[in-house]
Amino acid sequence: MRRHRRTRGWAWVAPALLILGVFVYLPLLQNLQYSVMEWDIYGGGSSFVGMANYEKLVGDPVFWHALLNNSAYAAVSLVCQVFGALLLAALVEGLRSERWRRALRAIYFVPSAISLTVAGLLFYFIYEPELGILNAALRGVGLDSLTQAWLGQEGTAIWAVIAMSQWQGFGYSTLLFAIAIQRIPQDLYDAASLDGVGPVRRFLQVTVPLTREMTGLMIIVTLSGAFQVFNEVMVMTSGGPNNSSQVLVSWLYRMGFGRNDFGYAAAIATVIFLLTLGVALLQLAITRKRRVEW
């Protein structure tokens, strides 16, 4: 009887497990296998080459530059979409009018609802030297010397893409932080006010510690996302000019589908896997440690 009931439980989780097994975990393992193989584009066969693809990777300057760009993405996103968003959420939730709080949360979120493709195309035009509003605005305030082809130069392309991503993504994390702040019991703030604690110390001593869990989660999500960036880079620059705005996934895409070098692309994918896995394990370590503390 008991055994019968235990097996029946499988019927509930089997569909999810089966789909995940075949279309998520199996390809993940296959990717490791592919990364130690060389694919014959014309013959269609493949042969074992050991660590050759990884050695190629270590000597590939574009790979390192892409990794650097992903790291810049991660750093800027942490500042804007985690710490900036937390501060912003605290400012919004500190407003007296409920109507304004709700309106601002919604307005900030709108760019996150539209696709990165639309946002990317939109900023492609905003950065456009002739018809874009960025250069036009700079000219308008007399900063003509700063006008430039933002996406067309090696020095500015990746930064222009990163800036767009912040515009697109900050509202989502601000909304999540606002939800976390709303969960803080109001009497903690009231007590702090009675003690004559000013808004800055109230933020540091009440808001920051009591939203720590959400902050931890957002750090993980943001870091992991920064190493998976693809859509906006593809739409705005395709990794150019001269590979200056290449990121790991766009370089993987170019190697795999541009050059049919599947083994090398799989090796890049392994690096992305290790980076995102590292971030995930970091999260597990932190949550486990916290559980012990409690």
Next chain:
Amino acid sequence: MVTRTSLLGVVARTFVASFLLALAVVVIYPLLWMVLNGFKTNSELFGNPFALPLQLSWDNYVKAWNRGVSSYLVTSILVTVTSTIATVFISAWAAYGLTRMQIPFSRTVLALILGGLMLAPAVALIPLVKMFQALGLYNTFWALLILYVAFRIPFTTFLIRAYMVDLPLEIDEAAAVDGAGKARAFWSIILPMCKPILVSSVILNILFTWNEYLFAMVFTSGGDLQTLPIGLTNLMSKHGTEYPVVFAGMTIAAVPVILLFFLTQKYFVRGLADGVGK
């Protein structure tokens, strides 16, 4: 002293309010510019970028619609509706099993289902292409449907499970006493009780599928089957000189999700608060 601090308070308050409003303008203005540019002619576009369109002509919207946007829209709606229904249903089913049934190795099963949260889709990309080519599903509607469901099950199960854990087990026991089987209890009792989290799961999955780019680009390359994000980049490269048409296409792609967000904002925020806020 009191007046000095209150004066400081007023100054700080005004400063914060102006900053928040300025930020709102920075967010809204580009979107407004996009919509307005859809009404301009090419020569107007290259004039003063801040100028308003001279007339509200829908020509560009009609052109965009006829040059493929209508078909991208149909594909996007089809893929979004089917994959959202399948994902939410399979995830709710699994969440019920994880919270209500005894399963051998249940911790491993849970780890396997939620572990998918940590995996980047790009990592599986190359093998998936080979697999779908071998299965004859490459460049078909099924490829997108299967992939969206597979990669969204972990997060959706995570949300629904967190909600179901809080539903008291007595409900199930009462149902069993009344003679209802597990499946019956799931359909008639648990699922209706999970409505808030199901609604937010549906909204989150719609937002994801509507906007997804990597899989749509790789698995529908060159086919007639293109979703809006891919179709828009095509519109850009094909009719790149007619920028106002591209702006019109972008607006058509953006408006449905913005509307969806504003119409469902209440449920959406509640779902996030229930699921991610824990």
